[in-house]
Amino acid sequence: MQVSLTVNGEEVSQEIEGRLLLVHFLRDKLGLTGTHWGCDTSNCGTCVVWMDGEPVKSCTVLAAMAGGREVRTVEGLEQDGELDPVQQGFMECHGLQCGFCTPGMLMTARALLDRNPDPTEAEIREAISGQICRCTGYATIVRSIRWAAAHESAVSIGSRP
Amino acid sequence: MTTTEERPTEFVDNDQKPVGYGRMLRKEDPRFIRGMGHYCDDIALPGMLHMAILRSPVAHARIVRVDTSAAEAHPKVKAVVTGATLAEKGLAWMPTLSNDVQAVLATDKVRFQGQEVAFVVAEDRYSARDALELIEVEYDILAPVIDARKALDPGMPVIRDDLVGKPDNHCFDWETGDEAATKAVFESADVVVSQDIVYPRVHPAPMETCGCVADYERVDGKLTLWTTSQAPHAHRTVYALVSGLPEHKIRVIAPDIGGGFGNKVPIYPGYVCAIVASLVLGKPVKWMEDRSENLISTGFARDYIMRGEIAATKEGKILAIRTNVLADHGAFNGTAAPTKYPAGFFGVFTGSYDLEAAYAKMTAVYTNKAPGGVAYACSFRITEAVYLVERMVDCLAYELEMDPAELRLKNFIKPEQFPYTTKTGWVYDSGEYETAMRLALEMAGYDELRAEQAEKRARGELMGIGISFFTEAVGAGPRKDMDILGLGMADGCELRIHPTGKAVVRVSCMSQGQGHETTFAQIVAEEIGIPPADIQVVNGDTDQTPFGLGTYGSRSTPVSGAAAALVARKVRDKAQIIASGMLEVSVADLEWQKGSFNVKGDPSKSVTIADIAMKAHGAGDLPEGLEGGLEAQICYNPENLTYPFGAYICVVDVDPGTAEVKIRRFIAVDDCGTRINPMIIEGQIHGGLTDGVGMALMEMIAFDEDGNCLGASLMDYLIPTALEVPNWETGHTVTPSPHHPIGAKGVGESATVGSPPAIVNAVVDALKPFGVRHADMPLTPSRVWDAMQGHPTPSV
Numbered sequence: 001m002q003v004s005l006t007v008n009g010e011e012v013s014q015e016i017e018g019r020l021l022l023v024h025f026l027r028d029k030l031g032l033t034g035t036h037w038g039c040d041t042s043n044c045g046t047c048v049v050w051m052d053g054e055p056v057k058s059c060t061v062l063a064a065m066a067g068g069r070e071v072r073t074v075e076g077l078e079q080d081g082e083l084d085p086v087q088q089g090f091m092e093c094h095g096l097q098c099g100f101c102t103p104g105m106l107m108t109a110r111a112l113l114d115r116n117p118d119p120t121e122a123e124i125r126e127a128i129s130g131q132i133c134r135c136t137g138y139a140t141i142v143r144s145i146r147w148a149a150a151h152e153s154a155v156s157i158g159s160r161p
Numbered sequence: 162m163t164t165t166e167e168r169p170t171e172f173v174d175n176d177q178k179p180v181g182y183g184r185m186l187r188k189e190d191p192r193f194i195r196g197m198g199h200y201c202d203d204i205a206l207p208g209m210l211h212m213a214i215l216r217s218p219v220a221h222a223r224i225v226r227v228d229t230s231a232a233e234a235h236p237k238v239k240a241v242v243t244g245a246t247l248a249e250k251g252l253a254w255m256p257t258l259s260n261d262v263q264a265v266l267a268t269d270k271v272r273f274q275g276q277e278v279a280f281v282v283a284e285d286r287y288s289a290r291d292a293l294e295l296i297e298v299e300y301d302i303l304a305p306v307i308d309a310r311k312a313l314d315p316g317m318p319v320i321r322d323d324l325v326g327k328p329d330n331h332c333f334d335w336e337t338g339d340e341a342a343t344k345a346v347f348e349s350a351d352v353v354v355s356q357d358i359v360y361p362r363v364h365p366a367p368m369e370t371c372g373c374v375a376d377y378e379r380v381d382g383k384l385t386l387w388t389t390s391q392a393p394h395a396h397r398t399v400y401a402l403v404s405g406l407p408e409h410k411i412r413v414i415a416p417d418i419g420g421g422f423g424n425k426v427p428i429y430p431g432y433v434c435a436i437v438a439s440l441v442l443g444k445p446v447k448w449m450e451d452r453s454e455n456l457i458s459t460g461f462a463r464d465y466i467m468r469g470e471i472a473a474t475k476e477g478k479i480l481a482i483r484t485n486v487l488a489d490h491g492a493f494n495g496t497a498a499p500t501k502y503p504a505g506f507f508g509v510f511t512g513s514y515d516l517e518a519a520y521a522k523m524t525a526v527y528t529n530k531a532p533g534g535v536a537y538a539c540s541f542r543i544t545e546a547v548y549l550v551e552r553m554v555d556c557l558a559y560e561l562e563m564d565p566a567e568l569r570l571k572n573f574i575k576p577e578q579f580p581y582t583t584k585t586g587w588v589y590d591s592g593e594y595e596t597a598m599r600l601a602l603e604m605a606g607y608d609e610l611r612a613e614q615a616e617k618r619a620r621g622e623l624m625g626i627g628i629s630f631f632t633e634a635v636g637a638g639p640r641k642d643m644d645i646l647g648l649g650m651a652d653g654c655e656l657r658i659h660p661t662g663k664a665v666v667r668v669s670c671m672s673q674g675q676g677h678e679t680t681f682a683q684i685v686a687e688e689i690g691i692p693p694a695d696i697q698v699v700n701g702d703t704d705q706t707p708f709g710l711g712t713y714g715s716r717s718t719p720v721s722g723a724a725a726a727l728v729a730r731k732v733r734d735k736a737q738i739i740a741s742g743m744l745e746v747s748v749a750d751l752e753w754q755k756g757s758f759n760v761k762g763d764p765s766k767s768v769t770i771a772d773i774a775m776k777a778h779g780a781g782d783l784p785e786g787l788e789g790g791l792e793a794q795i796c797y798n799p800e801n802l803t804y805p806f807g808a809y810i811c812v813v814d815v816d817p818g819t820a821e822v823k824i825r826r827f828i829a830v831d832d833c834g835t836r837i838n839p840m841i842i843e844g845q846i847h848g849g850l851t852d853g854v855g856m857a858l859m860e861m862i863a864f865d866e867d868g869n870c871l872g873a874s875l876m877d878y879l880i881p882t883a884l885e886v887p888n889w890e891t892g893h894t895v896t897p898s899p900h901h902p903i904g905a906k907g908v909g910e911s912a913t914v915g916s917p918p919a920i921v922n923a924v925v926d927a928l929k930p931f932g933v934r935h936a937d938m939p940l941t942p943s944r945v946w947d948a949m950q951g952h953p954t955p956s957v
Contacts, residue, residue: 017287019287020287024286027202027203028205028286031205032196033196033200033202033203034195034196034197034198035196036200036202036368036369036419037202038368038369038370038452039452039874039875040451040452040453040874041452041874041875041876043874043875043876044368044452044875046368073196074195074196075195075196077195078195083194083195087194087195088194090190090194091186091187091190091191091194092186094186094187094840094841094843094844096190096193096194096674097420097674097675097676097844097848098367098368098369098417098418098419098420098421098673098674099189099190099192099193099194099198099417099419099674100198100200100367100368100369100419100420100674101368102193102194103196106194121888124883125883125884126883126884128882128883129882129883129884130882131882132368132875132880132881132882133368134365134366134367134368134420134422134848134851134852134880135420135674135844135848136844136847136848136851137844137846137847137848137849137850137851137886137889138847138851138882138883138886139847139886139888139889140843140844140847141883142883142888
């Protein structure tokens with residue numbers, strides 16, 4: 001079947017098998033390997049991407065279901081050579097080690113801050129609770145997202161229109 | 162000397178990048194936060210085929226018939242291979258890293274659920290999976306051996322009938338310490354406490370599963386294997402021995418690894434199958450296992466059934482520890498332990514205490530479960546050892562009605578006793594245990610916590626405070642004693658300074674997220690004065706790095722880190738000779754100023770490392786007898802292990818109505834000697850503490866009586882999320898290792914080793930009003946509830 005969708009602002013259209021998972025469509029068909037495949041059962045969250053602005057676990061979404069929708073992946077976070085504050089935050093606060101869960105964490109973090117620009121620690125923990133990190137123990141991820149929140153508010157006061 | 166201060170960081174530029182040690186952001190992060198990491202499954206080669214493995218649905222059965230005809234007829238299938246096919250090539254069995262053998266594909270019997278039976282190679286990953294469904298296997302089901310306690314009973318089925326003349330399920334026996342001396346101490350002791358303790362089977366479950374891409378070039382006869390390997394060089398040697406391919410024609414590349422924790426130390430049948438597939442088909446072949454395959458077939462951890470005994474005076478002087486262990490090794494001995502240490506480093510079960518005697522006896526058995534044993538950041542079984550001793554000390558405190566902190570303080574090895582030889586022969590290099598313990602107690606506000614607990618108990622609330630104090634033994638190891646499959650545990654390192662003064666350092670260890678590209682650049686920077694940003698670290702490629710045994714058992718900094726420091730000093734020595742020629746003074750008249758040599762007493766006469774590097778590669782003569790270039794290579798053979806230690810305190814609240822455990826606080830004081838990058842160290846600690854929460858409260862690979870794995874997905878095998886763990890409170894002391902070139906000790910597994918007993922001790926402490934002295938992990942609400950009702954130790 002043919003599927004047409006927007007990925008990180010670019011329109012793509014491909015002939016696919018109806019059973020193809022979105023995670024494999026992104027990785028194997030489009031070469032967007034930043035989105036990872038970790039568990040098959042939507043428990044680990046390494047595959048989180050956005051579909052029409054909502055974080056989804058792309059291992060349990062068929063590529064066909066993304067037809068006509070806008071998908072955003074970790075590769076779409078950086079805009080015009082500028083890192084997203086959540087990306088900077090994860091680097092500044094050691095919010096990653098092996099990097100495997102990181103793309104999914106970043107996408108969830110971005111979605112959280114878009115809805116709640118100043119989340120509490122408890123709200124951050126709740127937001128990322130559908131995702132597993134085996135390396136960091138989460139505290140530095142919480143710090144990273146807090147860092148991003150703090151720096152976004154500074155930016156919005158300063159230079160944002 | 163122990164200090165609690167961080168050494169001051171020297172910064173080289175406005176970006177606040179240190180010249181050597183200190184907090185520095187990681188060099189690997191820019192690619193990871195952009196989704197530009199390069200993991201095994203990200204590799205796509207032209208013409209690449211995909212492999213999938215058919216696994217046994219049962220734990221123990223004879224294979225009667227395998228019919229692959231329907232699978233072979235699938236239009237997208239390129240090959241179907243069974244054990245019988247491999248047997249014809251002499252490849253059906255392979256050595257494990259513990260001198261046992263393991264089936265690559267089953268030929269005669271399947272011996273655990275999930276064992277590899279056949280593989281399919283197809284044009285895409287979905288078709289390969291489809292074709293697995295078309296393979297028909299007829300099994301003659303045999304009675305399985307699941308309970309390790311019954312494995313040696315007369316009349317039990319013999320699992321390893323592949324081993325000629327094997328009459329039973331015995332794997333090995335092992336003992337350490339002095340049995341008679343320990344018995345004598347126990348017989349005359351005031352107090353003896355015994356406790357049965359189970360450390361259940363758990364699984365490291367890294368976020369990235371295991372896999373590889375094998376690419377055999379028929380023209381060159383060269384095999385390139387991209388693989389999830391923590392030990393690329395050791396793997397290459399084993400592949401050469403198994404496959405018959407000459408070692409120089411094998412290149413093993415570990416790309417970015419999405420977490421290892423020991424899970425990526427063994428060689429799995431899937432890797433060998435992918436190699437065979439590429440050899441047969443002449444095309445690159447990818448194999449990536451799914452999560453369920455990872456959980457049911459790859460290296461598990463623990464599975465020790467222990468009986469601990471501790472002897473003491475009535476005043477609380479601990480005299481001796483004794484233990485009898487039954488070790489469940491699964492169907493094949495798939496650990497990766499040094500040959501002389503079949504039980505790993507369990508011999509450090511004497512812990513951090515000055516004892517009169519100690520003795521451990523172990524029997525290891527085969528069962529119809531997945532092979533493995535050494536994984537999940539266990540430091541070669543020190544996790545089990547520390548759990549045993551720290552639980553036993555708490556059991557003793559319970560019986561003596563003593564405070565567990567006070568009991569530990571009374572029995573620590575004293576600073577002046579180091580180097581300290583334990584009763585099992587381990588030589589602890591350095592330690593100031595009391596300082597670390599007192600810092601943790603102070604950070605926790607221990608006395609206030611005990612007061613709060615007393616008030617809460619009076620109101621019927623369940624609050625617990627748990628302490629553990631661990632001594633780790635990491636950095637295997639001296640090659641005279643330690644090897645993996647005959648390969649000595651030394652590590653090579655090569656450093657080249659390019660003509661413009663930039664450098665590349667090549668190490669034999671392999672990062673799985675620990676940040677080697679940063680840490681090793683900092684170690685070299687500290688020695689040679691080139692900023693870390695100008696030092697490229699290469700690891701994970703056998704064609705580009707010197708031989709060494711890889712990263713596990715927290716050995717990167719103790720072994721490869723030492724190698725990196727020493728190779729830099731070797732380069733610096735040569736640089737000094739070149740500098741003496743450039744400045745026309747004798748070598749002895751030069752002094753080192755971290756990055757440059759100047760004439761003693763005249764700092765204006767100075768040459769930088771970059772000046773020297775250009776001279777070393779440039780036109781014109783060098784001092785008499787000196788070769789050009791500025792590079793060196795060494796192989797570091799550690800003199801001893803390093804012994805990091807730490808004091809952990811956990812505070813829990815248990816809901817009296819639901820028996821749910823909530824970790825309120827966790828205080829971790831660690832001492833890993835000289836600290837290279839405090840940010841990375843803290844990250845290592847945090848990760849290990851979270852592992853500890855998982856093992857203590859949530860994680861277990863259990864089996865039903867037929868041998869079905871009950872933890873075969875992340876819906877059944879529960880791993881901590883951000884909601885189950887607290888905000889970690891960390892502190893540190895610094896007691897350098899006296900024998901390590903920079904005084905550093907390993908740290909990667911400290912918290913995994915040290916945290917489970919602190920958490921269990923806290924939960925048991927909370928349950929004291931119910932008369933509970935011990936309860937087995939994982940302390941799920943149902944188990945805690947059972948303990949409250951007087952049934953603390955359910956069977957595994």
